[in-house]
Amino acid sequence: MASVNAALAQFAPRLADVEANLALHVEWTQRAADDGAELVVFPELSVTGYLLMEAVPEVAFALDSPEMERLREISKTAAIVVGFAEEAPGGRFFNSAALLDGGELLHVHRKVFLPTHGFFDETRHFAPGERIRAVDTRFGRVGLLVCRDFWHLGPAYVLAAQDVDLMCVLSASPGRGVEGGGSGEDRGRFDSAASVSLLGDVYARSFGCHVLHTNRVGVEDGVTFVGASEAFGPDGDLLVRAPDLDEHLAVVEVDTGARRAARLRMPFLSEERPHLILRELRRVLADRSAARY
């Protein structure tokens, strides 16, 4: 498995305009390849836009659709991780991420945690995914997470238990909290963006993996998406942070050797005891279901 240059494509998708967004994927993938990237990570729902509401069934496509064929074609330029509304058998729709490489669809992750509170209304429009699986690629073992999946500790842990080398996170994170409460280097940032940075640092450090997180920019119905896409190395080092609010293509080296060194220095993964955790979780859940109220 070789080191690879990866790109974070921090762009603003057009809302509910798949054709325009496919063209943007062609353009950004080509730009990334020109900059030496072999893997391009796009944000959540990059092919459709985020605030779809009742337009989900109008823009969703299936894994064997012409739209997916177009994405396969794009992946001949560079491997891509994209976000889209997936139409699945049984009339279900998922907020999905797909990894494509060399004209092949390698993996699909369906968002497992659908935020439905405040601004968010995802369970109204999407069904939750049921799997958190890693996939082997020429860049190593890769896990995909979509936005809120990353805020919960479980999905990242399950990926780590599969020894992932690379966690790709696709986000459409709206900026919340402009009250200047941040201190030090978090001054001038949204509260929500500073929280995501902490998570990326912790997962990379704890699981000795690379974390590539692409968050979109742009505005939909007055909601501004933050950007500030980030890559973390396996020591938790921030390798790159794209600017807030503006479109940006960030290219970063995902170094295999750095992972080996980090895991030798801090052998969290080899210490990890998933069977113990599972046993205890089962006991806790059994206790919980035994409670009368």
Place this chain on the structure above:
Amino acid sequence: MSSPIVPPLDTELATRVLVGFLRQEAERAGFGRFVLGLSGGIDSAVSAMLAARAFGPENLIALAMPWRGSHPDSLAHARLVAEAGGFPLEVVDLTAAADGLLGVLPEPDAHRTGNVLARLRMVTLFDRSLADRALVVGTSNKTEVLLGYSTMYGDAASALNPLGDLYKCQVRDLARHLDVPSIVVDKAPSADLWEGQTDEGELGFTYDEADAVLHRLVELRERPEDAAAAGLDEDLVRRIHRRVVRFQFKRSGPIVGKLSQRTVGWEFRYPRDWGT
């Protein structure tokens, strides 16, 4: 500049977000120009400064719309704001239009006269919107939206409102950051409908008092009794809470009597920016 009423605003970040909001939302609708009413007060001054940054001051049409009852200071202050922002100010005198309409309405009082003027200003702005291909920028801040202190389809009407998520005290912080003339920032807020009228006199409490209460009820999601227990005046908290509830109708469009399987607003729910 910090505000003691609610947590201090990061004025630089807020400015970037709101200027980007105005520019991107206008561009996706196919517009590159804005129009707004400049009253000489702080809210429209801040909206104007933000709008002038979005496409440049040359693409902002600022209208002062006085009538015979307006205090001359209002127009003078609007001129100061326009000068500070580097955009021209057009004066559209509404006296003839207002008197014409008021003359055929049954005995309008001060309150109804105020509504008529607010709506004539809205008519003027939306006419210029079409005539000049310019989007109407709103000037209603979060405090007045929550208190229902505005005229429906009057000053509350706009295409894009950059101030709607800023409390009055945060508007003041932003005004200083955007170099709004201090005489405009520091004067008592007024709808300028009659001699000596002030917002705070009409409301019966100050904006700072309202912001402190609203911040607890809305942002912190405290119940009125929690806010009172935290040391705020109980009667004030109750009065403000009642206003927020009572004026919910001003924050929504007309409601539709449901008949079909797919009613606009219920099952037929799309983003406004659909397809852009």
